[in-house]
Amino acid sequence: MTTPTIEHVQAVAFDLDGTLCDSVPDLAAAAEAMRGHLGLAPLPAKVVESYVGDGLAPLVHRVITDSRNNEAQAEIWEKGFVFFMKYYRDHLSDFTRPYPETAAGLALLKSLGIPLVVITNKNEILAAELLKQLGLADYFSLILGGDSLPEKKPSPLPLVHAAEVLGIDTANMMMVGDSKNDILAAKAAGCLSVGVNFGYGDMTALSQDKATKPDWIIGSLPEIYENLQPQKDKADEAV
Template sequence: MNLKHIKAVAFDLDGTLVDSIPDLANAANAMRAHLGLPPLDPERIKSHVGDGIASLVHRAITDERHAEADGPAWERGYRFFVQHYREHLADQTTVYAGVRDGLGLLRALKLPLLVITNKSERLALPLLEQLDLRDPFSLVLGGDTLSEKKPSALPLQHACQVLGISPKELAMVGDSTNDVAAARAAGSAAIAVNYGYADAFTLGADLTLASIAELYDLMKNN
């Protein structure tokens, strides 16, 4: 795939830049204990990630992807989860191999880099800072930054407006159906990583990468 026309690259956060499952699972199980529920296997919690903290709390309480928890239980759980997770954002969360090198290579091409995540901005920003990953990104959009989040095209469209580029000049790199769907809706290039939380080859992306460092060779002009 020829990406030499791309003028900016957006990245999902969880499952693309960082593996946050250990800390999300710990927060989810601490919340379940607070609500008098037994712990879930981290792999179950991993399957519930991707649509933001509010959805994760519903799923972590019910252990079902499409069910909603009782209102008062969700409110208690949500408050506890956010407080616990904020205090332990980067205890066990790690940056994926190749991410720092890949971001450095892309910055050498003078390409604006941004994060578009469904994680709330008030959690995404401190997580990036604690992992020393904030500096490469000129813009960070969380799931609560705008009125809509992925799979809506709005975050990508907003980013393009801020950068003064067209959506077809933006590449969206992620690991989920939300990332690919948002890119499709916006008319941007959809790129999947094969090490994230979903089976990348089922996502229908334009391109699948083993490392974001591979983007450099696809985007450099010589």
């Protein structure tokens, strides 16, 4: 995929799980502990990984039923959810780590004076705490979780809201993520959609469908800076 013409990028939004950090080890540990608490057998981490992306409430349903679409009985789900949330809060970053070059890529973008935001379907309080524990929180002007607004990705609302807060047009914002939800939200909001090829989503498969094909696929966050840098140089020359 060729790099698109990138102009007037005034903000960059990032997904969290599968884009900035690999959180599956801790999510899988919480899932295993919860299933044990409910008297269920453990699930492989790869299975848990396939259930990530729509927030923690759906994740608990999927982990309990070992199905992407089935819902657990209300009483069992509530018991599992309460246990899962407590366990996960206490073990947010035992094994979760930023992907290679995440901090470097964020620092480079910040050096251009571009505001950065996180738009995740994870609960806002957990997302903010995880970013803090990973040493990434200070890079971001705004953190929106799946429970911050009435709608979450793939709805465009979080991106539209972020653009309003920053005082920019969504056409001048870039959304970087690893999943179908990220690309659909970006397209619906009129943002440039950027897919990462190292996260949990299958970017090759998503690219086969026009509805989920990102405008650009990258292998590391510094690639964003490298393609924005010429704009900065041109601007400097024009002064």
